[in-house]
Amino acid sequence: MSVYKNDNDSFFKEAIESVLQQTYLPSEIILVVDGEVNIGIDSLLLDYEKNKLFNIIRLPKNGGLANALNxxxxxxxxxxxxxxxSDDICFSDRFEKQVExxxxxxxxxxxxxxxEFGKDINDVVSARKVPLEHLEMIDFMKVRSPFxxxxILFQKNVFEKLNGYDIKTFPEDYDFFVRAYLNGFRFGNIDHDVLWFRLGEDRSKAIKRRWGVQYAxxxxxxxxxxxxMDFYNYVDFLKVIFLKIPLRVLPFPIYKYVYFNILRKNS
Structure with missing residues (x-):
């Protein structure tokens, strides 16, 4: 888990508690502090440092998520x-089901x-459903990230083989998964909800980071x-250019409608 200055200490605490309450407890919890953090988070970190389960790594300056994960x-x-x-909440049996x-x-x-939820986990907004089987996931990955x-829970040797996340590429996770597939690694998703993903009360703010000219x-x-990399042929390439790029530059109210009513399953 990476944590940085804009994170909310209350949400951060909820995220950590959901990990500590797992039916299959982790052997180690690594927190990467990506530059300076607020007083509330720093206070929590000082408390967690007393627990030998935690490995807290403090970076001198913010280098972004991909770097912190690496x-x-x-x-x-x-x-x-x-x-x-640092602001999501695990289902209590997440690790147990995924490891199995x-x-x-x-x-x-x-x-x-x-x-996906708003104010709290009782304020369900939508759900993201991803395919389950490897081959189905690879087809899906031609257009969208399959995870x-x-x-995700993964073998460390995947990370080592790929030399980690590419810090110059965004979205870094999509790139990571494509490179993992091209290197022969096998994928799967479980057919269970494993995480409450926090959108927050301001849903527009939550999805604006996936919209706009720069994102496109x-x-x-x-x-x-x-x-x-030969993951795409020219047909694949033109397909995503014509299907996805216009979506990113739609007027925001239209993009928001498409996101919650077409790209997601509404509650």
Whole structure:
């Protein structure tokens, strides 16, 4: 888990508590402090430092999520890594179900389904449903990421083989999954909700980071990379350019409607 100055200390505490209440407890919790943090978070970190379960790594300045994940995962002592964001909430059996699924089907990366919420987990907004089987996920990945990034649990050797996340690429997780597939790693998602994903009370603010000209430019750059890596052929490339890029530059009210009413399953 990475935490930085704009994170909310109350949400951060809820996220940590959901990890500590797992039916299958982690052997180590790595917190990467990405630059300066607010007083509330710093106070929580000082408290967590007293618990030997925590490995707290403080970076001198903010370097972004991909860099923080690389630093944290490199320091892990164990062969299975679970991702977690600093404001989401795990279902209590998340790790147990995911580890069982990964072992049973001999997978390298396993994710799960998420529920998006507003004020609290009783304020359900929508859900993201992702495909379950490897081949279905690869087809899906031609257009969208086949995992919800904060839900993944994976073998550390995947990270080592890929040399981690590419800090120059955004979205870094989508790129990571494509490179993992091209290197022969096997995927799966469990057919269970494993995470409450916090949108917050301001739903517009929550999805604006996935909208706009700059986001569209980053996507085009990523799709060109997929083309050069031979994950895309030219038909695949043109398909996402014509289907997805116009979506990013729609007037925001229209984009918001499409996001919650077409791209997500409404509550």
């Amino acid at each position: 630093v944290g995962i490199q320091s892990s002592k164990y062969s299975l890594i679970a991702r977690m964001d 699924h990964l072992v049973k089907y001999n997978l390298d990366i396993v994710g799960g389904q998420i529920i 919800s990034h904060p839900t 430019k980053n996507e085009i750059k990523l799709y060109k990379k997929f083309l050069h």
